[in-house]
Amino acid sequence: MSHIVATVEQIENVENLNIVTLSSQSSRIKMVSLELSEKIVPGRKVKLACKPTSVALAKRARSEETFSKALSYANQIPVRIDSIEEGKLLSSVLVRFGEASLEALILSDALGRMSLKEGDEVTALIKVSDLSILEVLDD
């Protein structure tokens, strides 16, 4: 499981459906949720969680703007590759996002195709429905 500590900025909701906008390392992160605990309010720090299987990687596009306009992912997080464990079919790529270490589990085939290596600056892509709030931090 990958964890990111982030601060709640805004909550938009329609009935019991909520879109939570958070910030971490000056990046904006969004997630979708049904009912939220009343403790989750703007200004509150929370620990976000995400399975490594839900993290995809993209090579940085030449222009960030074109990039964000081409993909529906609300979460396009700038990261740097810390280490790669290459398996026969699947590979585990550990990436650094400030203090947080995220793991992306991708096809080994993609490693070669994208020629990813340690130290590369890439973008981690996470769907809003794959991120969840694991716990509310007391501060």
Next chain:
Amino acid sequence: MLKIQIEKALHGIGSEMRLQADIEIEEHSFVAIAGESGSGKTTLLRILAGLEKAEGRVEIGDEVWMDGTYALPVQQRKIGFVFQDYALFENMTVEENLLFVEKDKALAVELLQMTGLMPLKDRMPGRLSGGQKQRVALCRAMMKRPTLLLMDEPLSALDPAMRQKLQQEIAVLHRAFGTTTIMVSHDPSEIYRLADRVIMLERGQIIADGKPKEVLLKTQGSQKFSFEGELLDITKVDVIYVAIVSIGQQLVEVVVSSEEAAHLTIGQRVTVSTKAFAPMIV
């Protein structure tokens, strides 16, 4: 309004504990009492019925049922009580069981019709199925047109299909008679379907009180799909690990990374959870 402020020593296994409840219940509401066995659920119900003594006060509307040493006799409380084991009079027919409580033939017929028991009105309880017996017990409990209907795990001895059918009938009777209903139950689906409030007891103390969805959804943060289980095994496949967890009567497999696997020990209790967006219903 039903106002309950009671205290009583409970004789638990190996330890003394006190049942303490300070609750106000709205008229016409349906409240479920949940909690592990020995937490004081049945005792609370029996105190309300006047079958057991306690310290404190019980008040319903402008009637005082219990205050200090004063206790209104069981017969004078407008209650209906449904037990898990039916407790029917075996030597009386279905209809006689109802009329024994109150000689109101019109009401007996109305109740028997509402629950589809009319064709069985002359049968003896010994020749009824469990579901039919509990329907009779339910009808009998309504014969006094109770202000307060108390049910102690009324459906736990029945199979799931019968349980669901009786849940509907309980809901219909509760609405039709405008009773305030308090039901002890272990079954989350039953509580969700019937109750508009659930009170959770643990060792005699109220540990949660709220809407069923709020109390019963086991969540820490935003995750909605959460189960407790035992970690049985972890096997490595390529760069990932597969954890086998037993939940209820089932085994499930969960993919974990090497980092996650490093923090897990076979045999430990784990919570398996995911977002409400991930599971598929097929």
